[in-house]
Amino acid sequence: MKSKKETFLQFSKSLPRKPYFLSMIILIFFFIMLGFIGRNYYSAYNLTTKFRLWMPLLLVALGQTFVILGGGLDMSVSSLLALVNVVTVRLLMSLSGSPFQVPIAILAGIGVGITAGFVNGLLVTYLRLPPLISTYGTQIVWGGLALRVLHQSGGEVPFSWYTVYSSTFLGIPFSVYLLALLLLGVYYLKRTGFVTQLKACGGNIHGAYESVLPVNKLRIQSYMLCGFFASLAAICIVAETVTGNPLSGSGYELESISAVALGGTSLAGGAGGFLGSILGAIVLKLINDVIFFAGLGVNYQVLAQGLIIILALAAGGQLTKQNTSRAQLKRRKKV
Amino acid sequence: MVVCKATGVSKRYGEVVALDNMNFSLQESEIHYLVGVNGCGKSTLCKIIAGVVAPDAGELEIEGVPVSLMSPNEAKRRGIAVVYQELSLIPQLSIEENIMLGIEPREKSLGLVDRKASTETALHYLGYFKNVLPLDEEYVKQTVADLPIDEQQIVEIAKALARKPKIIIFDEATASLHKQQVDAFFSILRELKSVGVSTIVISHKMEEITEIGDRVTIMRSGKLVNTVAVKDVTGDQVIHMMVGDKELLERKRAHMDFKDVETVFQVNGLTGKRIRDVSFHLKKGEILGLGGLQGQGQTEVLLALFGSIPFEAQSVELGGKPVDLSTTVKAMDHSLAYISGDRKKAGVFSERPIFENIIISSLIKFNRKVFSRKRMNEEILPLLSQIRTTFGKLSDPANSLSGGNQQKIVIGRWLMTKPAILLLDDSMKGIDVGATKEFYDIMHTLCDAGMSVIWHSSEDLELLNNTDRVLVFDSGQIVDELVGERLNEVELYRAALDSRKKHIAVE
Numbered sequence: 111m112k113s114k115k116e117t118f119l120q121f122s123k124s125l126p127r128k129p130y131f132l133s134m135i136i137l138i139f140f141f142i143m144l145g146f147i148g149r150n151y152y153s154a155y156n157l158t159t160k161f162r163l164w165m166p167l168l169l170v171a172l173g174q175t176f177v178i179l180g181g182g183l184d185m186s187v188s189s190l191l192a193l194v195n196v197v198t199v200r201l202l203m204s205l206s207g208s209p210f211q212v213p214i215a216i217l218a219g220i221g222v223g224i225t226a227g228f229v230n231g232l233l234v235t236y237l238r239l240p241p242l243i244s245t246y247g248t249q250i251v252w253g254g255l256a257l258r259v260l261h262q263s264g265g266e267v268p269f270s271w272y273t274v275y276s277s278t279f280l281g282i283p284f285s286v287y288l289l290a291l292l293l294l295g296v297y298y299l300k301r302t303g304f305v306t307q308l309k310a311c312g313g314n315i316h317g318a319y320e321s322v323l324p325v326n327k328l329r330i331q332s333y334m335l336c337g338f339f340a341s342l343a344a345i346c347i348v349a350e351t352v353t354g355n356p357l358s359g360s361g362y363e364l365e366s367i368s369a370v371a372l373g374g375t376s377l378a379g380g381a382g383g384f385l386g387s388i389l390g391a392i393v394l395k396l397i398n399d400v401i402f403f404a405g406l407g408v409n410y411q412v413l414a415q416g417l418i419i420i421l422a423l424a425a426g427g428q429l430t431k432q433n434t435s436r437a438q439l440k441r442r443k444k445v
Numbered sequence: 446m447v448v449c450k451a452t453g454v455s456k457r458y459g460e461v462v463a464l465d466n467m468n469f470s471l472q473e474s475e476i477h478y479l480v481g482v483n484g485c486g487k488s489t490l491c492k493i494i495a496g497v498v499a500p501d502a503g504e505l506e507i508e509g510v511p512v513s514l515m516s517p518n519e520a521k522r523r524g525i526a527v528v529y530q531e532l533s534l535i536p537q538l539s540i541e542e543n544i545m546l547g548i549e550p551r552e553k554s555l556g557l558v559d560r561k562a563s564t565e566t567a568l569h570y571l572g573y574f575k576n577v578l579p580l581d582e583e584y585v586k587q588t589v590a591d592l593p594i595d596e597q598q599i600v601e602i603a604k605a606l607a608r609k610p611k612i613i614i615f616d617e618a619t620a621s622l623h624k625q626q627v628d629a630f631f632s633i634l635r636e637l638k639s640v641g642v643s644t645i646v647i648s649h650k651m652e653e654i655t656e657i658g659d660r661v662t663i664m665r666s667g668k669l670v671n672t673v674a675v676k677d678v679t680g681d682q683v684i685h686m687m688v689g690d691k692e693l694l695e696r697k698r699a700h701m702d703f704k705d706v707e708t709v710f711q712v713n714g715l716t717g718k719r720i721r722d723v724s725f726h727l728k729k730g731e732i733l734g735l736g737g738l739q740g741q742g743q744t745e746v747l748l749a750l751f752g753s754i755p756f757e758a759q760s761v762e763l764g765g766k767p768v769d770l771s772t773t774v775k776a777m778d779h780s781l782a783y784i785s786g787d788r789k790k791a792g793v794f795s796e797r798p799i800f801e802n803i804i805i806s807s808l809i810k811f812n813r814k815v816f817s818r819k820r821m822n823e824e825i826l827p828l829l830s831q832i833r834t835t836f837g838k839l840s841d842p843a844n845s846l847s848g849g850n851q852q853k854i855v856i857g858r859w860l861m862t863k864p865a866i867l868l869l870d871d872s873m874k875g876i877d878v879g880a881t882k883e884f885y886d887i888m889h890t891l892c893d894a895g896m897s898v899i900w901h902s903s904e905d906l907e908l909l910n911n912t913d914r915v916l917v918f919d920s921g922q923i924v925d926e927l928v929g930e931r932l933n934e935v936e937l938y939r940a941a942l943d944s945r946k947k948h949i950a951v952e
């Protein structure tokens with residue numbers, strides 16, 4: 111048996127080769143910076159508020175990771191957020207007074223998310239449409255549906271939603287528990303081999319087919335999981351804003367994809383992981399804060415944000431290259 | 446008992462007829478060789494049996510039971526496993542994950558993958574190759590993309606074995622394996638036979654058939670020529686059935702004296718990864734072989750000269766003038782060309798049309814925006830048809846070709862750059878006997894016209910029969926030089942092994 115110390119040493123040695131290494135470094139750097147320039151950044155109040163605001167992106171990025179690992183892409187998550195948002199709010203309003211108001215609204219929201227993912231999955235597998243185009247199409251469709259359900263912002267959401275969502279237990283916010291629970295679920299899927307099989311589809315779809323994997327089923331499931339995570343994100347947004355908004359998710363599709371890429375997952379599919387996407391999403395959110403506290407003029411904030419993302423992605427690519435040559439070097443030494 | 450029977454199977458791809466009313470039957474626990482020239486339909490037949498490709502017509506019976514619609518799933522249920530010619534591995538996953546993909550052992554309670562059992566099973570099936578691989582738990586965690594092609598091939602074999610098949614198909618599984626690895630592979634075949642597994646083996650290496658085959662089926666242009674017991678035929682007869690009435694002459698390059706010929710290429714003190722202080726010269730029109738045991742730095746020397754891997758050298762002179770070969774483009778500018786046998790990694794752009802695959806290097810070398818279709822039609826296409834390349838249209842993607850024909854396209858590409866010095870690195874991998882002989886002829890003709898060749902091959906006879914001189918490599922060094930009378934197998938093995946003994950004595 112290995113001792114704990116040995117295991118730890120081995121882990122820290124392998125760290126630079128982890129896909130999320132880069133986003134981790136940037137994250138630590140940002141956190142240190144914010145410690146200096148961010149006034150009171152580390153107060154408990156600020157951190158819990160921040161985390162709540164990050165939550166939707168974290169969730170969408172997790173869902174997006176499934177799809178990207180399986181060799182796909184989901185551009186429709188943004189308007190799916192809006193659709194789930196308005197469906198939930200409409201149901202809350204029409205069921206107001208019923209004892210099942212809340213569970214029905216939440217389950218229906220999740221149901222819409224999973225169904226939308228299923229439709230995306232069917233389009234890219236059985237109809238063989240390219241993911242980028244077909245999910246761009248469904249993005250427009252979900253958006254249109256959302257406007258049909260609620261044509262402008264508004265609607266009554268019980269304030270208890272916000273109270274629960276912003277509550278803390280033992281000093282830890284509700285959203286952290288929710289995320290932990292979901293990560294446990296992701297870990298379970300990893301240990302059942304689902305994620306590996308999904309990576310196989312993304313890495314070499316012919317090979318996966320020849321290895322008798324249920325390729326279509328796996329890819330559809332990845333889109334359904336993405337829909338599931340997106341619907342949870344939408345519900346978090348409802349709880350945070352306590353109102354409905356048919357345009358609430360705009361920008362999330364590209365932001366989630368950037369988070370996944372920053373986290374070291376290959377956009378071509380087949381390689382990467384979930385922890386990276388979480389770190390990548392937080393990095394994206396922190397960029398804004400860092401720029402803000404650095405005192406950069408408003409006019410430069412967007413520019414700086416774009417440059418940092420490109421730099422981080424470029425550094426990530428460099429790192430992958432180094433790791434490949436390192437692996438090859440290691441082999442050579444052995445031979 | 447007949448375990449697998451295909452009757453009247455046909456398959457067309459557009460204009461190309463891959464299989465034409467083909468019949469095939471496999472007996473229980475036999476080793477059945479399936480041979481034929483490139484593009485005759487061997488891989489297609491296997492894919493139909495494996496359910497990956499649907500036939501246009503014909504019937505399939507497994508263990509006497511007709512199968513109406515074969516699918517990969519159906520094939521798996523009936524115990525059929527395949528080692529694919531173009532490998533079905535997932536490059537991003539580890540060796541273990543690849544071997545256990547879709548057959549992960551599970552713990553009872555939660556349906557989680559039993560990681561310990563998974564590693565053990567992977568190691569168990571790789572264990573047949575324990576003499577040629579550094580097997581341990583760390584080894585199986587490596588990413589497949591980092592493995593050299595021969596080890597990838599071994600992983601693919603282990604993957605098929607791990608499916609505990611009753612029928613197993615090896616599509617050119619030995620094409621990338623070294624001698625020792627092939628021996629390990631043969632012991633697998635024998636063991637499978639002894640436990641009643643039936644195997645179909647596709648190979649272009651004729652000597653394998655007599656060594657281990659029970660029966661052999663010969664195909665030509667998608668049709669069955671004959672199925673015979675191996676003991677009833679000679680290798681020559683098999684080859685004749687493969688190619689039809691065409692004459693196949695055993696031609697050997699005449700010994701020539703290069704003493705007074707000008708030296709075109711001179712390398713002194715070449716050093717790099719796996720290369721230690723290599724010096725040699727190459728005369729105009731000469732074919733220089735790089736021999737010895739496998740993996741002794743021969744490939745690296747070629748890669749270094751082609752600017753693909755970094756190296757240091759006291760001097761590299763081309764036509765008496767020092768040259769800089771540090772990048773591939775520079776090497777191409779100096780009219781070097783390199784043909785790799787690892788077509789997947791270093792050869793074919795599989796999604797691109799065939800003609801793009803042919804012209805790409807010439808476009809780069811001659812720095813042209815347009816290419817001369819005339820030159821391609823008049824010079825390269827005849828060459829390709831001489832090495833019997835068959836394809837539908839030039840605009841078809843390269844992956845529509847059979848494995849051997851893809852390799853021929855790569856050869857065509859580099860010959861089109863009009864190289865003065867051609868570097869061959871096991872370039873005949875996956876190419877059938879007839880076409881290989883034609884290729885030798887082309888080499889000899891081009892060398893008579895002034896081209897020089899540096900040729901590395903894992904087939905010793907290929908080297909000995911086609912070169913004027915062989916440098917024997919060991920641990921990255923040249924340990925001997927064979928010329929004239931010494932160009933024979935005995936001398937080659939002795940040279941390769943002698944230095945081994947000395948090494949051991951010193952250490």
Ligand SMILES: Nc1ncnc2c1ncn2[C@@H]1O[C@H](COP(=O)(O)OP(=O)(O)OP(=O)(O)O)[C@@H](O)[C@H]1O
Pocket residue numbers: 458461462463481482483484485486487488489490530835836837844845846847848849850875877
């Ligand atoms: N997917 C495809 N699309 C179009 N044509 C194809 C396809 N697959 C195979 N072919 C054609 O079918 C014919 C038979 O190919 P196959 O791969 O069965 O040959 P093979 O006998 O395995 O040859 P090799 O020894 O070179 O591997 C070839 O002419 C090939 O070009």
Ligand SMILES: [Mg+2]
Pocket residue numbers: 487488489530616847848849
């Ligand atoms: Mg083939």
